[in-house]
Amino acid sequence: MKRESLLPLVGVAGLIVVWYLAVWARVVDPVLLPPPEAAFAALVKGMAGGKLGYDFWRTVERTAYATAIAAVIAIPIGVALGSNERIYRSVEFVIDFFRSTPASAMFPLFLVIFGVGDLTKILVAAFGAALVILFNVAYGVMNARKTRLLAAKVMGATRFRVLTDVMLLESLPQTFVGLRNGVSLALVIVVVAEMFIGSTDGLGQRVFEAQQLFEMPDMYAAIFAAGALGYGLNLLFLLMEKRFVHWSGK
Amino acid sequence: MGQAATAKASGATDRSERPAAEPVHITIRGLTKCFQGAPVYDNFDLDVPRGRFVSVFGPNGCGKSTLINLIAGLIPADAGTILFGGKPLRETKIGYVFQNYREALFPWMSAWKNIEYPLKIAKMDAAERARRVDRLVAHLGVKIDLTRYPYELSGGQQQLVSIMRALVVDPEVLFLDEPFSALDYEMTLFMRDQLQRVFNETRTTMVLVSHDLEEAVYLADRVLLLSRRPATIAAFPDVLLPRPRSDETLSDPAYVHLKGHCLEIFQREVRKA
Numbered sequence: 174m175k176r177e178s179l180l181p182l183v184g185v186a187g188l189i190v191v192w193y194l195a196v197w198a199r200v201v202d203p204v205l206l207p208p209p210e211a212a213f214a215a216l217v218k219g220m221a222g223g224k225l226g227y228d229f230w231r232t233v234e235r236t237a238y239a240t241a242i243a244a245v246i247a248i249p250i251g252v253a254l255g256s257n258e259r260i261y262r263s264v265e266f267v268i269d270f271f272r273s274t275p276a277s278a279m280f281p282l283f284l285v286i287f288g289v290g291d292l293t294k295i296l297v298a299a300f301g302a303a304l305v306i307l308f309n310v311a312y313g314v315m316n317a318r319k320t321r322l323l324a325a326k327v328m329g330a331t332r333f334r335v336l337t338d339v340m341l342l343e344s345l346p347q348t349f350v351g352l353r354n355g356v357s358l359a360l361v362i363v364v365v366a367e368m369f370i371g372s373t374d375g376l377g378q379r380v381f382e383a384q385q386l387f388e389m390p391d392m393y394a395a396i397f398a399a400g401a402l403g404y405g406l407n408l409l410f411l412l413m414e415k416r417f418v419h420w421s422g423k
Numbered sequence: 424m425g426q427a428a429t430a431k432a433s434g435a436t437d438r439s440e441r442p443a444a445e446p447v448h449i450t451i452r453g454l455t456k457c458f459q460g461a462p463v464y465d466n467f468d469l470d471v472p473r474g475r476f477v478s479v480f481g482p483n484g485c486g487k488s489t490l491i492n493l494i495a496g497l498i499p500a501d502a503g504t505i506l507f508g509g510k511p512l513r514e515t516k517i518g519y520v521f522q523n524y525r526e527a528l529f530p531w532m533s534a535w536k537n538i539e540y541p542l543k544i545a546k547m548d549a550a551e552r553a554r555r556v557d558r559l560v561a562h563l564g565v566k567i568d569l570t571r572y573p574y575e576l577s578g579g580q581q582q583l584v585s586i587m588r589a590l591v592v593d594p595e596v597l598f599l600d601e602p603f604s605a606l607d608y609e610m611t612l613f614m615r616d617q618l619q620r621v622f623n624e625t626r627t628t629m630v631l632v633s634h635d636l637e638e639a640v641y642l643a644d645r646v647l648l649l650s651r652r653p654a655t656i657a658a659f660p661d662v663l664l665p666r667p668r669s670d671e672t673l674s675d676p677a678y679v680h681l682k683g684h685c686l687e688i689f690q691r692e693v694r695k696a
């Protein structure tokens with residue numbers, strides 16, 4: 174049992190070994206691929222009071238705003254659409270279309286409307302995340318177990334009670350799937366926006382700037398910070414799901 | 424008038440031992456229901472006696488579930504009237520127990536909250552709700568930890584919780600659609616007797632759909648035998664066996680004879696292709 178939980182470390186160790194081998198064999202230019210300890214030192218230094226830490230929290234902030242805005246808008250609309258299948262079918266194509274459109278293609282449009290500030294980055298990310306959340310919530314509501322809805326109905330629950338007491342809770346597992354995918358997408362969009370939409374901070378800007386200045390350890394440090402953030406956000410939502418949707422999969 | 428219709432419906436069955444003038448609880452007249460143009464019920468009449476246990480038995484897909492779903496208002500009828508002691512459904516308290524307890528209970532609520540839920544719908548205050556649930560638990564002698572979530576209980580315990588949820592409002596009629604068919608044999612036998620106890624104690628009118636003739640006859644005061652679709656009443660015999668019924672009932676010649684009689688009618692209906 175104990176040994177099982179150490180298994181993931183094997184992959185990490187393997188990656189570091191491969192990295193060392195690549196450095197040692199000079200597979201790529203040493204300027205482009207510094208040894209792991211250099212990248213790690215840059216990560217620790219940057220996160221502990223350096224600029225990287227600040228950029229990290231800027232990205233967290235933007236992603237959190239984007240996800241919050243998306244959730245606040247998308248969950249009620251998703252519930253409304255999902256509880257009326259006819260309405261959902263009539264807008265499904267539009268939702269699906271924009272859900273499939275790369276959000277980065279919307280940058281110029283949002284730039285014209287909202288300018289180059291923070292708001293644009295947050296709103297584009299919110300736009301992408303909202304469609305993912307909306308889609309999942311609507312499906313969660315639509316796929317609510319028929320028997321449970323009938324059970325509430327036969328007990329005399331009004332349509333509104335059925336919606337609030339049964340459909341909403343039934344859709345919760347799917348809502349969390351939407352939130353998890355939504356926050357991941359929001360992070361992707363925020364990082365890209367930070368790279369290309371005149372930004373002075375954020376992980377995307379950090380990666381881009383380090384690359385421009387050939388500060389490779391800093392660049393790797395920023396990449397790892399971004400990876401850790403993505404992983405952490407996913408984990409956070411998984412833990413929240415476990416806490417709030419204890420019945421999921423049972 | 425209801426009595427006459429019942430007598431006509433039950434056809435050749437011997438009625439000499441019938442208690443006289445049984446009060447009718449549910450009156451069904453001219454019930455019609457089609458699925459995709461094909462009728463399941465076509466001008467169907469039935470009287471369900473008050474305070475009796477009626478089992479519904481018939482060939483696969485003949486419309487047993489459809490019948491109780493129509494009566495319970497889960498699906499709309501195309502035509503016909505259904506009255507409960509002269510009242511429409513919306514003025515009548517009913518309980519319904521689904522076959523699939525896993526999909527009928529609310530997994531986000533504890534068993535206790537599940538049972539309490541219909542009282543909440545009825546806008547009863549918390550103290551009264553607690554009193555009612557506690558009374559029901561004591562009355563049935565239930566020994567389940569009701570603070571658990573449904574998925575933490577066994578199948579039989581979950582179905583017992585569903586039955587309690589249906590009973591807590593003191594329904595005038597309790598409908599059960601193959602409530603035990605997802606349980607193993609041992610649990611089924613146990614739950615049958617639990618249900619019989621509930622019936623003996625409450626004398627609520629009960630309508631049970633069963634695919635098990637032994638169970639249908641064992642529990643019932645009357646067995647409603649349906650024909651193939653469009654369903655008609657093939658027979659509606661009385662089960663004049665003393666209650667409470669037990670293992671001895673199963674070897675009682677009257678029980679064996681009636682079961683054989685029902686089986687004969689059932690097979691005759693099945694063979695009518």
Ligand SMILES: Nc1ncnc2c1ncn2[C@@H]1O[C@H](COP(=O)(O)OP(=O)(O)OP(=O)(O)O)[C@@H](O)[C@H]1O
Pocket residue numbers: 458459463482483484485486487488489490634652
């Ligand atoms: N929603 C529906 N749409 C179309 N056909 C339906 C629908 N519900 C039931 N039917 C059909 O109506 C008939 C009666 O269905 P019902 O479920 O009442 O049968 P049943 O007697 O309960 O069968 P079983 O023994 O399988 O439980 C069946 O032939 C079924 O295929």
Ligand SMILES: [Mg+2]
Pocket residue numbers: 487488489
């Ligand atoms: Mg059925």
